[in-house]
Amino acid sequence: MSGSYWEAVRETGLSVPSDRPLDELTAELTRMLGDPDPEIREALAHPALSTWIAQGVYDDLLSGLGDGMAAGLVVGLGDADSDSVFRRSYSALVLGACIARDNERPLVPGGKVLEWGDRVATWLLRERDLRGFVVGKGWAHAVAHGADALATLASSPHVATPELTVILDVVADRVLAPVAAAYGQGEPDRLARATMAVLRRDLVPLTVVEPWVARIGASTAVPAPDAGNAEAFLRALYLQLALGPHPPEVRADLLLTLVEVLRRRNADLRRR
Incomplete structure (x- = not known):
């Protein structure tokens, strides 16, 4: 359908059109998630799908919709600097919306969530296109969108201590992965937000979290993109832990740990 059709849908407040079957509309919106035009992808497809999910339009179809979004995570996976990243990145956002809906009310089996x-984590660690904002095409932001999906997953009642620990490991692996250029468009903050979602569950003990922080803190402190990512992440996590709402039980002890790690990584500041 033409863009004018979906513009008209947006003008109705994203009400579900009655002139076409839902499966046809969904298939078209799914294709639109990969469109390089941000007006189609960011302003129409993603808002429509996310709104309909939140409104319960897909409650009886949530498992199939989530599976379709999970399939989108592998479209063109391995490419770098190609338009295929949009389909993967925005599929992650919509899949996160599916998980968020199930968090509100149980709609799919825990094993499905x-x-x-697992599909989100695997994709996020294998993703090679790490661009944030793409001039003329809008946000790709795969790392940020993946982190958002992990944050939602961490709040799922189906996720317990073992899975939360895996989420922390995925965050650390993404932070420490070699990159050609340091993250520069909020990715460390979004990864820290996912970490906070894990910590707020109060299910992962400090005996697990402290070595996890130490692993990230032990990354090389010489000027390098991946070292810069680790530093930016640790600072973001410290700030969110110190100032954010709903502090986890490990807050006080973990703040001390973060301060010590940051002190070691920034020893030159103490000599000035």
Whole structure:
């Protein structure tokens, strides 16, 4: 359908059109998630799908919709600097919306949510296109969108201590992965937000979290993109832990740990 059709849908407040079957509309919106035009992808497709999910339009179809979004995570996976990243990145956002809907009310089996989480984690660690904003095409932001999906997953009642620990490991692996250029468009903050979602569950003990922080803190401190990512992440996590709402039980002890790690990584500041 033409863009004017979906513009008209947007003008109605994203009400579900009655002139076409839902499966046909969904298939078209799914294709639109990969469109390089941000007006189609960011302003029409993603808002429509996310709104309909939140409104319960897909409650009886949520498992199939989530599976379709999970399939989108592998479209063109391995490419770098190609338009295929949009389909993967925005599929992650919509899959996160599916998980969020299930968090509100149980709609799919717990095993299905865990399967979706595994698909998101696998994709996020394999993703090679790490661009944030793409001039003329809008946001790609795969790392940020993946982190958002992990944050939602961390709040799932189907996720317990073992899965939360895996989420922390995925965050650390993404932070420490070699990159050609340091993250520069909020990715460390979004990864820290996912970490906070894990910590707020109060299910992962400090005996697990402290070595996890130490692993990230032990990354090389010489000027390098991946070292810069680790530093930016640790600072973001410290700030969110110190100032954010709903502090986790490990807050006080973990703040001390973060301060010590940051002190070691920034020893030159103490000599000035």
